[in-house]
Amino acid sequence: MRSSQLVRHVFALCLAVLLLLAFVPVAAPQTPGAAQNLPWMNKSLSPDQRADLVLEQMTLDEKIQLVHGTGWGVLRPGAPVPARSNLGAGFTPGIDRLGIPDINLADSAAGVRMAALQSRYATLLPSPLGLAATWDLQAAQLYGAVIGRELRDQGFNMSIGGGLDLVREPRNGRTWEYAGEDPVLAGSIVGMLAKGVQSQHVMGDIKHYAVNDQETGRNTLSAEMNKRELGESDLLAFEIAIGIAEPAGVMCAYNRVYGDYSCENDYLLNEVLKKDFAFKGFVLSDWDATHSTVKAVKNGLDMEQPGDGFLGAPLKKAIESGEIPQARLDDMVHRILRSMFAAGVIDQQVMPRRVTDPFRGLEDSQQIAEESIVLLRNADGLLPLSAASLKSIALIGSHADIGILSGGGSAQVDAPGGNVIDPKPGSAEWQKPVWFPCSPLKYIRKKAPNAKVEYNDGKDAAAAANFAKSYDVAIVFVNQFLTEGRDVETLTLPDNQDALVRAVAAANPHTIVVIESGTTITMPWLRDVKGVLATWYPGIGGAQAISNILFGDINPSGKLPITFAKTEADLPHPQIPGTDVLQKARSEHKPEWVPLPPFDVNYTEGAKAGYKWFDAENKQPLFPFGFGLSYTTFSYSDLKVDDKLRQVTFMVKNAGARAGAEIPQVYAQLPTAAGETYKRLVAWERVPLAAGESKTITLPLNPVYLSIFDEKKDNWTLLSGEYKVLVGSSSRETPLNTTLHVQ
Ligand code: BGC
Numbered sequence: 001m002r003s004s005q006l007v008r009h010v011f012a013l014c015l016a017v018l019l020l021l022a023f024v025p026v027a028a029p030q031t032p033g034a035a036q037n038l039p040w041m042n043k044s045l046s047p048d049q050r051a052d053l054v055l056e057q058m059t060l061d062e063k064i065q066l067v068h069g070t071g072w073g074v075l076r077p078g079a080p081v082p083a084r085s086n087l088g089a090g091f092t093p094g095i096d097r098l099g100i101p102d103i104n105l106a107d108s109a110a111g112v113r114m115a116a117l118q119s120r121y122a123t124l125l126p127s128p129l130g131l132a133a134t135w136d137l138q139a140a141q142l143y144g145a146v147i148g149r150e151l152r153d154q155g156f157n158m159s160i161g162g163g164l165d166l167v168r169e170p171r172n173g174r175t176w177e178y179a180g181e182d183p184v185l186a187g188s189i190v191g192m193l194a195k196g197v198q199s200q201h202v203m204g205d206i207k208h209y210a211v212n213d214q215e216t217g218r219n220t221l222s223a224e225m226n227k228r229e230l231g232e233s234d235l236l237a238f239e240i241a242i243g244i245a246e247p248a249g250v251m252c253a254y255n256r257v258y259g260d261y262s263c264e265n266d267y268l269l270n271e272v273l274k275k276d277f278a279f280k281g282f283v284l285s286d287w288d289a290t291h292s293t294v295k296a297v298k299n300g301l302d303m304e305q306p307g308d309g310f311l312g313a314p315l316k317k318a319i320e321s322g323e324i325p326q327a328r329l330d331d332m333v334h335r336i337l338r339s340m341f342a343a344g345v346i347d348q349q350v351m352p353r354r355v356t357d358p359f360r361g362l363e364d365s366q367q368i369a370e371e372s373i374v375l376l377r378n379a380d381g382l383l384p385l386s387a388a389s390l391k392s393i394a395l396i397g398s399h400a401d402i403g404i405l406s407g408g409g410s411a412q413v414d415a416p417g418g419n420v421i422d423p424k425p426g427s428a429e430w431q432k433p434v435w436f437p438c439s440p441l442k443y444i445r446k447k448a449p450n451a452k453v454e455y456n457d458g459k460d461a462a463a464a465a466n467f468a469k470s471y472d473v474a475i476v477f478v479n480q481f482l483t484e485g486r487d488v489e490t491l492t493l494p495d496n497q498d499a500l501v502r503a504v505a506a507a508n509p510h511t512i513v514v515i516e517s518g519t520t521i522t523m524p525w526l527r528d529v530k531g532v533l534a535t536w537y538p539g540i541g542g543a544q545a546i547s548n549i550l551f552g553d554i555n556p557s558g559k560l561p562i563t564f565a566k567t568e569a570d571l572p573h574p575q576i577p578g579t580d581v582l583q584k585a586r587s588e589h590k591p592e593w594v595p596l597p598p599f600d601v602n603y604t605e606g607a608k609a610g611y612k613w614f615d616a617e618n619k620q621p622l623f624p625f626g627f628g629l630s631y632t633t634f635s636y637s638d639l640k641v642d643d644k645l646r647q648v649t650f651m652v653k654n655a656g657a658r659a660g661a662e663i664p665q666v667y668a669q670l671p672t673a674a675g676e677t678y679k680r681l682v683a684w685e686r687v688p689l690a691a692g693e694s695k696t697i698t699l700p701l702n703p704v705y706l707s708i709f710d711e712k713k714d715n716w717t718l719l720s721g722e723y724k725v726l727v728g729s730s731s732r733e734t735p736l737n738t739t740l741h742v743q
Pocket of ligand 1: 089107160207286287410
């Protein structure tokens with residue numbers, strides 16, 4: 001080859017390489033910093049030391065780049081999508097020259113969201129509220145591990161799940177995303193969940209900090225209650241979860257607390273989260289929940305999502321002008337980097353991608369669902385059903401021929417095959433009800449191969465009753481769909497389903513109701529039916545779990561993580577606060593996404609969320625917190641309390657003929673000086689027991705759970721005096737009690 005030809009070839013080759021580099025989207029950095037011998041890749045250093053070493057090398061622009069996202073991306077049709085984004089809810093580009101990978105954030109409350117965008121698959125887990133109904137910390141860790149594993153498989157390195165707002169308003173459209181009404185149960189469950197996520201080298205998150213306890217007016221309302229009650233309720237849940245998981249992120253909420261937006265709230269972020277809870281990770285804003293630059297940054301916000309309107313160019317200007325000290329920006333960046341090192345997302349960068357294992361996901365999801373389903377009623381021992389003796393089973397309603405329902409909004413997981421059914425007119429795409437292909441009809445037919453099992457859609461109550469009357473058993477599936485962005489006006493089942501249940505129950509004396517719901521419902525037909533199962537939104541293994549429980553292959557063991565009220569009139573707020581403001585906006589034809597004018601929500605019930613309210617007010621719930629039946633019975637005895645070791649010991653016995661699991665619960669009523677007219681959940685354990693088996697259970701009493709939050713001291717105080725300790729199977733069934741003496 002002549003030299004001029006060679007030059008031409010080399011030139012052409014270089015051009016081709018250049019063109020390729022210009023047009024092929026660059027993949028996330030494949031070369032971890034270790035390969036470049038970067039000093040911060042020394043794993044014997046602590047995450048904080050490693051973060052500081054990186055920080056020393058960073059320019060101002062690089063620091064600014066790390067503290068915000070790059071826009072709405074795939075969430076908003078038409079918005080630009082950065083080439084390297086993994087198509088999740090958020091994207092913050094890394095610093096290639098320093099070996100710091102991009103942060104790809106994905107919503108993942110009940111499984112990875114938006115998998116369908118790239119024809120990926122994600123496991124739908126039972127709703128987090130269902131997870132809380134297991135009261136099982138190991139199940140919570142498994143739940144998080146499934147999410148973390150699948151995020152990683154799909155190229156994400158941060159979860160933005162971990163909903164932990166307290167259910168003080170059961171009509172909240174996001175109740176299904178949260179872990180119930182008790183701060184100790186919810187904080188422990190969500191803490192273990194976030195720990196599970198992080199076990200997969202994915203950054204975990206908990207949200208929405210704080211008191212985003214209703215959707216009505218969520219962008220503008222100010223939550224008000226005194227600091228003691230806030231500390232003993234919503235904030236305690238976060239304190240517990242942070243202690244368990246040390247999550248990378250805490251997402252600040254849309255709403256205001258004490259008048260200030262959560263994402264620029266000095267009390268919430270600086271004083272409580274960072275000082276009192278010693279939170280080492282970073283505070284990221286909910287999507288578009290940042291409202292300022294100087295105030296937000298000074299008051300504790302570390303990362304704006306999804307855009308850069310406040311923490312991009314305006315932040316750079318504020319640093320350059322000295323309005324915000326450089327040290328504060330360094331603290332923000334340090335928090336992000338140390339969290340990346342601590343979770344392992346720098347040492348184990350998210351590559352290569354793998355096909356999510358749907359079989360493993362299904363198994364895990366089903367196992368959790370089987371622990372989460374709560375048996376609420378079993379009159380005449382109709383359940384479990386006997387496949388051998390039943391000749392016919394009628395299945396009615398709720399698309400039970402097709403699948404199971406999930407919750408809507410940013411926590412929705414994409415269903416294989418789509419399956420949007422019955423959307424309410426005017427519903428936005430992300431708020432539509434989705435049925436997962438997991439058919440109760442199919443699995444119930446498998447359980448009873450010799451019986452006639454047929455389905456009626458239940459749309460016409462009279463026709464359904466007529467259909468049901470000749471069958472041995474009628475199983476009515478009812479549902480209540482919940483979605484982010486709006487609350488439900490009432491706890492009454494929608495679409496005339498109460499009339500359906502009544503009609504079927506009148507036609508068939510062996511009627512069982514299976515509820516798929518995101519929160520509590522009222523049951524005006526309760527005494528007319530023989531059996532009731534609360535299955536929450538049970539996830540992709542839901543139909544299998546439901547049929548295993550109906551036929552007794554699994555003995556139900558879930559317990560309620562929320563109180564079922566008989567009527568809205570018994571709730572602390574018979575009407576959702578702000579309903580008048582919402583109604584006015586509707587009458588003015590304001591679209592749903594337009595924020596309501598500001599208003600205060602006075603949470604006058606304070607720390608008395610859920611059962612504490614019902615106890616203090618002496619109101620009888622439909623089903624109490626902690627309640628759940630089994631196909632066997634348990635007895636309790638021999639309660640002892642050790643004042644010195646501060647622990648309780650008691651015996652639980654499976655007094656029936658079937659193996660089962662009981663969840664004994666320990667409650668404490670504080671000394672009179674505390675001024676509390678209710679008891680608190682302070683300990684519990686999930687105890688599997690063979691038929692006839694007894695176990696001695698010893699549980700420690702955590703002093704914080706027994707303490708009051710002293711506003712003046714800004715700390716917990718354990719009062720001396722007599723504490724009544726109650727033990728039993730629910731908050732209203734406590735056969736054992738004794739006294740704990742605190743000096
Ligand atoms: C929700 C968050 C979610 C974010 C991103 C917001 O509407 O409140 O929970 O993580 O959107 O999708």
